[in-house]
Amino acid sequence: xxxxxxxxxxxxxxxxxxxxxxxxxxxxxxxxxxxxxxxxxxxxxxxxxxxxxxxxxxxxxxxxxxxxxxxxxxxxxxxxxxxxxxxxxxxxxxxxxxxxxxxxxxxxxxxxxxxxxxxxxxxxxxxxxxxxxxxxxxxxxxxxxxxxxxxxxxxxxxxxxxxxxxxxxxxxxxxxxxxxxxxxxxxxxxxxxxxxxxxxxxxxxxxxxxxxxxxxxxxxxxxxxxxxxxxxxxxxxxxxxxxxxxxxxxxxxxxxxxxxxxxxxxxxxxxxxxxxxxxxxxxxxxxxxxxxxxxxxxxxxxxxxxxxxxxxxxxxxxxxxxxxxxxxxxxxxxxxxxxxxxxxxxxxxxxxxxxxxxxxxxxxxxxxxxxxxxxxxxxxxxxxxxxxxxxxxxxxxxxxx
Amino acid sequence: xxxxxxxxxxxxxxxxxxxxxxxxxxxxxxxxxxxxxxxxxxxxxxxxxxxxxxxxxxxxxxxxxxxxxxxxxxxxxxxxxxxxxxxxxxxxxxxxxxxxxxxxxxxxxxxxxxxxxxxxxxxxxxxxxxxxxxxxxxxxxxxxxxxxxxxxxxxxxxxxxxxxxxxxxxxxxxxxxxxxxxxxxxxxxxxxxxxxxxxxxxxxxxxxxxxxxxxxxxxxxxxxxxxxxxxxxxxxxxxxxxxxxxxxxxxxxxxxxxxxxxxxxxxxxxxxxxxxxxxxxxxxxxxxxxxxxxxxxxxxxxxxxxxxxxxxxxxxxxxxxxxxxxxxxxxxxxxxxxxxxxxxxxxxxxxxxxxxxxxxxxxxxxxxxxxxxxxxxxxxxxxxxxxxxxxxxxxxxxxxx
Numbered sequence: 001x002x003x004x005x006x007x008x009x010x011x012x013x014x015x016x017x018x019x020x021x022x023x024x025x026x027x028x029x030x031x032x033x034x035x036x037x038x039x040x041x042x043x044x045x046x047x048x049x050x051x052x053x054x055x056x057x058x059x060x061x062x063x064x065x066x067x068x069x070x071x072x073x074x075x076x077x078x079x080x081x082x083x084x085x086x087x088x089x090x091x092x093x094x095x096x097x098x099x100x101x102x103x104x105x106x107x108x109x110x111x112x113x114x115x116x117x118x119x120x121x122x123x124x125x126x127x128x129x130x131x132x133x134x135x136x137x138x139x140x141x142x143x144x145x146x147x148x149x150x151x152x153x154x155x156x157x158x159x160x161x162x163x164x165x166x167x168x169x170x171x172x173x174x175x176x177x178x179x180x181x182x183x184x185x186x187x188x189x190x191x192x193x194x195x196x197x198x199x200x201x202x203x204x205x206x207x208x209x210x211x212x213x214x215x216x217x218x219x220x221x222x223x224x225x226x227x228x229x230x231x232x233x234x235x236x237x238x239x240x241x242x243x244x245x246x247x248x249x250x251x252x253x254x255x256x257x258x259x260x261x262x263x264x265x266x267x268x269x270x271x272x273x274x275x276x277x278x279x280x281x282x283x284x285x286x287x288x289x290x291x292x293x294x295x296x297x298x299x300x301x302x303x304x305x306x307x308x309x310x311x312x313x314x315x316x317x318x319x320x321x322x323x324x325x326x327x328x329x330x331x332x333x334x335x336x337x338x339x340x341x342x343x344x345x346x347x348x349x350x351x352x353x354x355x356x357x358x359x360x361x362x363x364x365x366x367x368x369x370x371x372x373x374x375x376x377x378x379x380x381x382x383x384x385x386x387x388x389x390x391x392x393x394x395x396x397x398x399x400x401x
Numbered sequence: 402x403x404x405x406x407x408x409x410x411x412x413x414x415x416x417x418x419x420x421x422x423x424x425x426x427x428x429x430x431x432x433x434x435x436x437x438x439x440x441x442x443x444x445x446x447x448x449x450x451x452x453x454x455x456x457x458x459x460x461x462x463x464x465x466x467x468x469x470x471x472x473x474x475x476x477x478x479x480x481x482x483x484x485x486x487x488x489x490x491x492x493x494x495x496x497x498x499x500x501x502x503x504x505x506x507x508x509x510x511x512x513x514x515x516x517x518x519x520x521x522x523x524x525x526x527x528x529x530x531x532x533x534x535x536x537x538x539x540x541x542x543x544x545x546x547x548x549x550x551x552x553x554x555x556x557x558x559x560x561x562x563x564x565x566x567x568x569x570x571x572x573x574x575x576x577x578x579x580x581x582x583x584x585x586x587x588x589x590x591x592x593x594x595x596x597x598x599x600x601x602x603x604x605x606x607x608x609x610x611x612x613x614x615x616x617x618x619x620x621x622x623x624x625x626x627x628x629x630x631x632x633x634x635x636x637x638x639x640x641x642x643x644x645x646x647x648x649x650x651x652x653x654x655x656x657x658x659x660x661x662x663x664x665x666x667x668x669x670x671x672x673x674x675x676x677x678x679x680x681x682x683x684x685x686x687x688x689x690x691x692x693x694x695x696x697x698x699x700x701x702x703x704x705x706x707x708x709x710x711x712x713x714x715x716x717x718x719x720x721x722x723x724x725x726x727x728x729x730x731x732x733x734x735x736x737x738x739x740x741x742x743x744x745x746x747x748x749x750x751x752x753x754x755x756x757x758x759x760x761x762x763x764x765x766x767x768x769x770x771x772x773x774x775x776x777x778x779x780x781x782x783x784x785x786x787x788x789x790x791x792x793x794x795x796x797x798x799x800x801x802x
Binding site (some may be wrong): 040224234264265 | 402404405406408409437440441445446448449450452453460461463465466499500501511513514515516518529535536537590600626627640642643652653655656659662664665666667668669670719
């Protein structure tokens, strides 16, 4: 049977990561390829008790259809948290509960992107965002990510030339690069966007997982009317319940609510109530600190191992939060070749290729540290170091561009 | 601040139902306007115990990221159920778990609809489908719903003239009309679609809630390669967890999985496991029979009251399942006027207008019987009868077209 699909399906091949992850799921493989949080830090017993209590005590309200906007106490908690963590004033009415922050990206794409619209993203950019936005058939304009954040000259050039419907970025501990935009860079980005009245989509999935350095101002604080923030409980509680949120100026939020309703009516109310109750009943700051400390240790363990084991010429970022380190091979070496060689030693890495919408990045590698124990990180990086040394020795020249 | 939204936002006004329901939420109002299942039939205690058990026993697997396709035992249960209830052979690999069946409609729209594509729907058609598909900017071709099902001549004309990318319909106890397509009509629809190689989207939200008459063959049974079915746990367990599924030929399912991944990665795994465990641990057939019996009583109660209280000239459908009765006023009378008059007597009805994409239906009314007790149904229909009598007496002629 031959079926005819919409034109957007030509642009959405089955995820590259998905196919790679299939290869890497054997238990003997030490995988730095995925992007899973550390399940040992999930508050399992607390959630089991909370789930039982929510259904038994809140009864049918936890199981019936609910409002599209989301559970009011949960929206209030999120607003209060913004005040406490970032010092910004958000009304609960500016918050919509979504199915994880991935759904934020789909809803934002739906609201803003026409076929052929331009969308500005970092280079490298978050793959999940590229996948979500691609379904609305935009053209991507990329802005190089420096160690300080997006290149401001490129941003200005893109805004002038392409008039993108928005600029999407991850200022805190970016996925894939682990880079956090500097204070000066944030100000320059905000000023530039304001000058062009261009919306910023601020993906803050990792903001709570900052384990060193000072709290930076969010872009939302600098240009509130032009910023749509996305947030997630996936990294601070657990991802399986798919709970995230959009925080946006009222006019934009109303559009998000309209499309959310047509998309799936509302987010799982049982899980909204479980999370809301969990946040009320347990010491959340202590819980989040525990996760940040663990990730800090896992990150430092990987950085030390890299320093000890990787050959000269391979460079790495030094994240101040999040779950990823970004490595760059010497010019002309291939991350796909490294993947093939490493998997034979039962170590998996993620080639950086799918994070580039306009080609390039063939020498980049994403390494996840949140989902491996220090022992496995040390062993995995040791093996990867051996593979790298061999690869760089064997083929010193013919890969050069 | 002036924001620029995508062109699709011009076609998706905030739901008509949503705005009406706001007016009708005061507790003193007897509302037949909504579409909620009866919460007294939710298995609250069983779900509370199951939720606690799932998290405590299945641990981090119930809280971590999961596969896009869905929890394997749940997909197996759905496949087995199709075999048992409808006698059709479905592989679990042909099933994708979604956020309620509303998300099926969004994913199907995403897969098939280009801007300007034609989509065929019943007239009147399900509002949630109209809302979901509208976001992909199709033109709707409508096919009149007779008491036997879609008008076959119109279907043939639409398939010839408009070449729709699919025909969407609800053969069992349709929302809004309560009509179930006859056996002969189903065969004719299937034959016609097969002749034109046109896909049928078979929304089976109410198939399990059949309380009289024989089981009809599903269109899936008649033209399996051309049929995409959607199903839901909202009506047989509880809607708040937003759990539904798509059942489609493998090639189509693969596309649905791809877009689901970009849309929200996967459905809530905790709720998938709760439902799966509930289905394994409790007698599901007895539970569903209990719901069907209750709805049968509520439906019959409303039909009897209508017979006793409504003036001559108002006609009603006699559903064999589902949650709705469909009333038609004498020619020239307005359901919006009836809504305004009834709300003053603290009774809410839903004017049928939004179920028509091409205008018309101004004299139609949807009445929900699943979410009111027999006492409130009797009292509400009594008041509505009084309002109708007065309306039909006061303005006997000037409303005529």
